[in-house]
Amino acid sequence: MKTIxxxxxxxxxxxxxxxxxxGLTFLVPIVLIYIFGSIFSxxxxxxxxxxxxxxxxxxTVAKKIETALDTSSTFQLIKTYTNDQGKKVTFDxxxxxxxxRRGNASAALVIPADAFTDTSTSLxxxxxxxxxxxxxxxxxxxxxxxxxxxxxxxxxxxxMQRKAEGYLGMEKGSNFNKQIASVISKYYKVDTxxxxxxxxxxxxxxxxxxxxxxxxxxxxNILQMDKKQLVGANVTSPDATRSVGGWAVMxxxxxxxxxxxxxFDESKSGVILRILSSxxxxxxxxxxxxxxxxxxxxxxxxxxxxxxxxLFNINIFSNFLNxxxxxxAASAASTAFGMLLAAFCKTAAQAxxxxxxxxxxxxxxxxxxxxxxxxxxxxxxISKLTIVYWxxxxxxxxxxxxxxxxxxxxYLGALIGIAAVVNLVSLWKFKRGTIL
Amino acid sequence: MISIKNITKKFTNITALDNISLEINEKELFGxxxxxxxxxxxxxxLLVGYINADEGEILIDGxxxxxxxxxxxxxxxxxxxxxxxxxxxxAQDNLEIFGSFFNIKKNTLKNxxxxxxxxxxxxDRKKDKVKTFSGGMKRRLNLAASLLHDPQIILCDEPTxxxxxxxxxxxxxxxxxxxEQGKTIIYTTHYMEEAERLCSRIAIIDFGKIxxxxxxxxxxxxxxxxxxxxxxxxxxxxxxxxxxxxxxxxINEQDKYELKPTNKLKLSDFFASMEENGINxxxxxxxxxxxEALFLHLTGRRLRD
Ligand SMILES: Nc1ncnc2c1ncn2[C@@H]1O[C@H](COP(=O)(O)OP(=O)(O)O)[C@@H](O)[C@H]1O
Ligand SMILES: [Mg+2]
Numbered sequence: 001m002k003t004i005x006x007x008x009x010x011x012x013x014x015x016x017x018x019x020x021x022x023g024l025t026f027l028v029p030i031v032l033i034y035i036f037g038s039i040f041s042x043x044x045x046x047x048x049x050x051x052x053x054x055x056x057x058x059x060t061v062a063k064k065i066e067t068a069l070d071t072s073s074t075f076q077l078i079k080t081y082t083n084d085q086g087k088k089v090t091f092d093x094x095x096x097x098x099x100x101r102r103g104n105a106s107a108a109l110v111i112p113a114d115a116f117t118d119t120s121t122s123l124x125x126x127x128x129x130x131x132x133x134x135x136x137x138x139x140x141x142x143x144x145x146x147x148x149x150x151x152x153x154x155x156x157x158x159x160m161q162r163k164a165e166g167y168l169g170m171e172k173g174s175n176f177n178k179q180i181a182s183v184i185s186k187y188y189k190v191d192t193x194x195x196x197x198x199x200x201x202x203x204x205x206x207x208x209x210x211x212x213x214x215x216x217x218x219x220x221n222i223l224q225m226d227k228k229q230l231v232g233a234n235v236t237s238p239d240a241t242r243s244v245g246g247w248a249v250m251x252x253x254x255x256x257x258x259x260x261x262x263x264f265d266e267s268k269s270g271v272i273l274r275i276l277s278s279x280x281x282x283x284x285x286x287x288x289x290x291x292x293x294x295x296x297x298x299x300x301x302x303x304x305x306x307x308x309x310x311l312f313n314i315n316i317f318s319n320f321l322n323x324x325x326x327x328x329a330a331s332a333a334s335t336a337f338g339m340l341l342a343a344f345c346k347t348a349a350q351a352x353x354x355x356x357x358x359x360x361x362x363x364x365x366x367x368x369x370x371x372x373x374x375x376x377x378x379x380x381x382i383s384k385l386t387i388v389y390w391x392x393x394x395x396x397x398x399x400x401x402x403x404x405x406x407x408x409x410x411y412l413g414a415l416i417g418i419a420a421v422v423n424l425v426s427l428w429k430f431k432r433g434t435i436l
Numbered sequence: 437m438i439s440i441k442n443i444t445k446k447f448t449n450i451t452a453l454d455n456i457s458l459e460i461n462e463k464e465l466f467g468x469x470x471x472x473x474x475x476x477x478x479x480x481x482l483l484v485g486y487i488n489a490d491e492g493e494i495l496i497d498g499x500x501x502x503x504x505x506x507x508x509x510x511x512x513x514x515x516x517x518x519x520x521x522x523x524x525x526x527a528q529d530n531l532e533i534f535g536s537f538f539n540i541k542k543n544t545l546k547n548x549x550x551x552x553x554x555x556x557x558x559x560d561r562k563k564d565k566v567k568t569f570s571g572g573m574k575r576r577l578n579l580a581a582s583l584l585h586d587p588q589i590i591l592c593d594e595p596t597x598x599x600x601x602x603x604x605x606x607x608x609x610x611x612x613x614x615x616e617q618g619k620t621i622i623y624t625t626h627y628m629e630e631a632e633r634l635c636s637r638i639a640i641i642d643f644g645k646i647x648x649x650x651x652x653x654x655x656x657x658x659x660x661x662x663x664x665x666x667x668x669x670x671x672x673x674x675x676x677x678x679x680x681x682x683x684x685x686x687i688n689e690q691d692k693y694e695l696k697p698t699n700k701l702k703l704s705d706f707f708a709s710m711e712e713n714g715i716n717x718x719x720x721x722x723x724x725x726x727x728e729a730l731f732l733h734l735t736g737r738r739l740r741d
Contacts, residue, residue, distance in 0.1 A: 270518035274581065277484040277514040278537035279506040 020353020028357045035364045038376050046074065046374045049140055052099050052108035052128075053077040054091045059116040061123060064151045066111070074143050078105060093126075100128050100230045103401055107140050123152060124224040130231035132400050133242060133371040145223070152222060232400050240312035245395025246368030248304040249388050250359060252334045255300055256293050257355035260338030263289065264348035267435045282436050286427070290335055297331030314399065322398045322408055329415035330391040336422035337387055343426035343433060362386040367393070390414040437462045437620065438483070438589065442492035445478055445644075452478040454644040455492070460622060465615045467635030468624040469727060475644040476624040477517050480593045483622070484514045496589065510538065513587035515579050517594045523567040527558055527577050530566060531584060538585035545584075552580040555610060572603025579607060589620045596630065608634060628727035640731060647734050656725050659733055664726065665695040665706065668719040676713060683709075687729070696729055 015021055055066050069075050080088045081099055091099065096108045110126035125148070131137040235241050266272045275285060305323065308314040316323055338355070345351035363369060365379055366388025372380050383389045394411030397403040430436055438460040445453040452475045460466045468476050481487045482494060485501045485508070494501045499508055521530050531549040540548060553559040556576035566574060579595055592611065596604045611634065615621050625631055631638050632652065639649035648655060656662075667673050667680065669691050677693070680686050683706055684697035697706075703722070710720060732738060 268518075269523075270516040270520035271522065273481070273484075273486055273516045273518075274514070274520035274534060275537060276486050277509055277512065277516075277582075278534070278585070279509050279539075280537055281506060282503075 018349065020349045023353050023357060028360055031357070031361050032364055035361070035375070035379065038379065039370070039374050046139065047377055048076040049074060049136075049143070049373055050105040051075045051077055051140070051144070052091060052096050052105045053079050053110075054093070054096055054108070055111045056113040057111045057115040058113075061116050061151065062111045065148050068147050068151050069109075072147055074147070097128055097230055100130050101401070102407070103130065103132070103231070103397060103403075106130050106132060106136055107144075109144065122222050122224050123148075124226065127225050127227045128230050129227065130401075131229060131238070132232060132396050133373075134239065136371045136373055139374070145225075148223060235400060236315050237312045238400075240308060241314050241399050242396065244305065244308045244312075244314055245399065246363070246366075246388070246392045248301055248395070249330055249334070249366075249391040250363040250368045251304065252297050252301055252330060253337060253359040253362070253387070254356075256297055256331075256334045256338040257341060257352065257359060258338075259293050259296060260289065260335065260342045261345075261348045261351040261355070263342045263435055264345075264351065268348075272436060276436075282430075285436065286339075286430065290339065290423075293335035293338060294328070294331045297334055298327050301327045301331060316399070319398050319402050322403065322405055323395075325405070325412055326391070326394045326398050326408060329394070329412045329419075330387070332419040333387045333391070333415040333422075336419040336426070340422050340426045340429075342435065343429035362388045365389075366391075387415065387418055390418070437497055438622075439495045440479070440483075440492070441494070443479070443482060443489045443494065444491040445475075445482060445487070445489050451644050453482070453489075456641075456644070456646055457492075458639055458646065458649065460620065461637075462620055463615070463618050464637060465611070465621045465623065465635050467631035467638035468622060468641060469626070469628060469631040469638050469731075470624075470641035471626050474626075474641045476626075476641060477593055478644075479641075480514060480517075480591050480622075480624060483591055484512055485509060486514075510585055511587055512589045512591060513582040513585065515582045515590065515592045515595050517597065519574050519578050521566045521574065521578060521581065524565060526563050526565055527553060527569075528562040530577065531581055534581045535584040540585065548584055548586075552583055555583075556580045557606065570600070570603075571598045572600045572606075575599050575603060576607060576610075579610065583614075587619075589622070590614060592621065592623045594624055594626070596625070596627070628731070632727055638727075640727070640734065642731075642735055648730075653724075655730055659696075659725050659730060660699055661697050661701075661725060663697070664723050664729060665697060666721040666723055667693045667695060667715075668721075669693065670719060672715055673719055676715065679709070679713060687732070694726070694729065696725070 051069070053066070053069065055062050066077075069077055078091075078099075080090050081095060081104075083089045083095075089095070091108075093110060096110060099105060100108050106129060108128040110128070112124065112126060115125060116123050127141075127144075129137055129140070232238060232241075263272075266275075272285070276282065305314070305316045305327075309316045337358075341351040341355050341358075345354060365375065365383050366372070366386035367383060368388050372383045372389065375383065390411050394408055394415065397408050397411060401407075438458075440456060440458040440460075443453050443456045444451065456475075456479065468479065470476050478487075482489055483501065485503050485505055488503050496508060496511060499505070501508055522533070525533070528549060531552060532545060535545045535549060550559065550562075553562050556579060558573060558577055558580070561569070561573070566577065569577065575595060575598070579592070582590065590611075595611075596607055599607070608630075611621055611623065623631070623634055635652070637649070637651050638655070640647045648658075661684075665683075673680075673693070677686060680693060680695055683701055684695050687694040687696065707717070707720075710717070728738070
C-alpha cells in the first residue's frame with residue numbers, strides 16, 4: 001500500500017509540474033461552465049436582442065406594445081436607420097426589409113396602420129425575419145409573442161367595453177363594466193385563456209393571412225402574425241448551412257495551433273539551427289511557416305465545406321468566390337493566432353495547453369456552438385474580439401445570405417485586421433525570443 | 437583562414453564568451469576542448485552566423501560572418517550538438533530536405549544523398565525512420581546531413597555524445613578522411629581523449645575564455661614532466677597508493693591512477709620498485725602527459741568535475 005501511495009504521489013507531482021495539464025483539467029471547464037451558466041442563468045432570457053420596429057397604428061394596443069417592448073430589457077428596438085446620405089431616417093416597410101436582408105438585425109416587427117381598428121376582432125402584425133440562427137429565431141418569436149400577449153387582454157377588454165357601451169348605452173354599459181371588473185379580479189387568479197374563453201371572446205374567426213394559426217386556439221385568432229422569411233428561404237440545407245462555419249473554424253484553430261507550435265519541436269531538436277546554418281534567414285522561415293499554415297488552413301476549410309456539400313447538400317458553389325475569400329481570411333487570422341501562441345509560449349506543451357483553452361473559449365464566446373445573442377452583454381463585447389465571431393458571421397453572410405464581395409468586406413477586413421495586428425505583435429516577440 | 441577576433445557574447449546574465457581570439461588555418465583539424473558550459477556551442481553558433489556577437493568579429497577568408505550574411509554559410513557545415521533531424525522521416529528524406537536548402541539540383545542531390553549515406557554506412561537503412569535508429573546511427577546521420585553541400589569548413593559540435601565506441605571510431609575515421617581531403621575541421625569536445633587523438637592543434641576554453649592554444653606537443657611541454665605513468669587499478673595496486681606517491685602526484689581516475697612524476701624521477705628506479713612490490717609490468721603504461729593533466733595544471737581544476 002505504501003508503495004502505491006508513493007507512486008500516486010509521484011503522479012501528482014508530475015501532474016502539478018505539467019501546468020498545461022493542470023490548466024486543461026481545471027481552468028477550461030471552469031470558464032466553459034461559466035459561459036454556459038451565464039446563458040441559462042437569469043431564467044434563460046437574453047438581453048438587448050435587436051428588433052427593427054415600425055409602428056404606423058394609432059390604436060392604443062399598438063402604443064402599449066411599443067411601450068412594453070421599449071421598456072423590456074429583452075429587446076432593443078431599432079426604429080431608425082442611417083441612409084445612403086448618412087442621415088438617420090425612420091423605417092418604412094421597404095427599408096426595414098432591407099435592414100433585415102442586410103443582416104443588421106434578425107427580425108423586424110411592423111405594426112401596420114390597420115393593425116387594430118374599432119371594427120377589428122384581432123390584432124394584425126407583420127413580422128419579417130432572417131432565421132440565420134434557429135435558436136435565436138425561436139427565442140425571438142417566443143419572447144415577442146409573450147410580450148405582446150401580456151398587453152393584449154387589457155386592451156381588448158377596454159375595447160370591448162367601448163363596444164358594449166356603444167351597443168348597450170351608458171347604463172347597461174357600466175353594468176357590463178362591473179361584470180368585466182369581477183372577471184378581471186378573477187383573471188388574476190385563474191388562467192387567462194379560460195377566463196377569456198369564459199367571456200366568449202372566441203368568436204373571432206376572420207383569418208385571412210398566411211399565419212401560423214392553430215385552429216381552435218384563441219390566442220392565435222386574436223393575434224394575427226403575418227410572418228415573412230426574408231433571408232435564406234431558398235437555402236437548401238438550412239441547419240447544416242448555419243452551423244458549418246462555426247465548427248469548421250473551431251477545427252481550423254485547433255489544426256493551426258498544432259502546426260504553429262511545430263516551431264518548438266524544430267527549435268528543440270536543433271533543426272532550426274541546422275536550417276539557419278544553411279543560406280536561409282529567420283524571416284524566410286517565418287514567412288514559410290505563415291504561408292504553410294495559411295495554405296493548410298485553406299485546404300482544411302475547403303475539405304470541410306466540400307464534405308458539407310457532399311453530406312448535407314450545403315450549397316457552396318453559388319457564392320464560391322466569396323467563400324474562397326472568407327476561407328483565406330479565416331485561415332490567415334487563425335494562423336496568426338497560432339503564431340502568437342508560438343511567439344509567447346516557452347514550450348510546445350504550454351502553447352498547446354493554452355491553445356486548447358483559448359480555442360474552446362473563443363468557440364463558445366464567438367458563436368461557433370450557439371448564437372452569441374444569448375450571452376450576457378459584456379461577453380458579447382468579448383465575442384467581437386474573437387476570430388471565431390468574425391469567421392462565423394462571415395461564413396453565414398456568404399452561405400446563408402449569399403452576400404457579394406462588398407457586403408462581406410467588413411468580415412474580411414476584421415479577420416485580416418486581426419491577423420495583421422496579431423502578426424505584428426508576434427513578430428515583435430519573435431525578434432526578442434529564443435525560439436528562432 | 438578563420439580569424440576570430442576579440443569575440444564577446446553575453447546572454448542575459450552570463451558572459452558565454454569573453455574576448456576570445458583564435459586563428460584557425462586552412463586544412464587544419466582544430467580541437468576546441470572545454471568542460472560543459474565553457475562556451476563551445478556558443479562559438480560554433482557564432483561561426484555559422486546563427487547568432488551575432490556583442491563585440492568583435494569573425495572572418496572567413498576575409499569575409500565577415502553575421503546573421504545577415506547568408507551566402508557565406510555555403511562554405512560551412514555545422515554538425516549541431518543536439519540531433520538536428522526529423523525523427524518521423526526516413527534517413528533519405530531527411531537528407532533530401534536539408535540538401536534542398538542549398539539549392540542542389542534534384543538529380544545531383546539524389547547522388548549526393550546516396551554518397552553521404554554510403555559514407556556514414558547508413559545506405560541500407562536509408563528508408564527507415566530516424567526514430568528507429570540507435571544513438572550512434574543518428575549521430576552519423578547528423579554528420580552526413582551537414583556535408584551535403586560539400587562545405588570547405590566543417591564545425592563538429594560534440595559529435596560523439598551518447599555514442600557507442602564503434603560509431604565513435606567510425607565518426608573519427610570519417611573526419612580524419614575528410615581532413616585528408618583538405619577540409620578544415622573544428623572539433624569541440626569535453627573528452628580530452630578525443631582531442632588528443634584527433635587534433636593537431638587545440639584551444640582549451642573555460643568559462644568563456646581561451647586558457648591556452650597551440651600544438652599539442654608544445655602545450656604538453658609546458659608541463660614540468662614529459663611523461664605520465666598510468667597504473668591500472670587492481671587488488672594489488674590499490675593498496676600501494678602510498679608507494680606511488682613517493683614518485684609523484686597521483687590523479688585518481690576511474691579504472692587507473694595517473695602518476696605525474698617528479699622532475700628527478702628515473703623510470704628505471706620506478707620499475708625496480710614496482711618489481712620489488714610484486715606489481716607486474718602489464719598494469720603499467722608510460723604515456724605522454726594527457727590534456728587532463730594539462731587542464732589541471734592550467735586551471736587547478738579537473739576537466740570533468
Ligand atoms: N541562448 C542562451 N541563453 C542564455 N544562456 C545561454 C544560451 N546559450 C548558452 N548559454 C549559456 O552560455 C554558457 C555557454 O554555453 P555553451 O556555449 O552551450 O557551452 P558548451 O557548448 O561549451 O557546453 C552556458 O553557461 C550556457 O548556459
Ligand atoms: Mg555545447
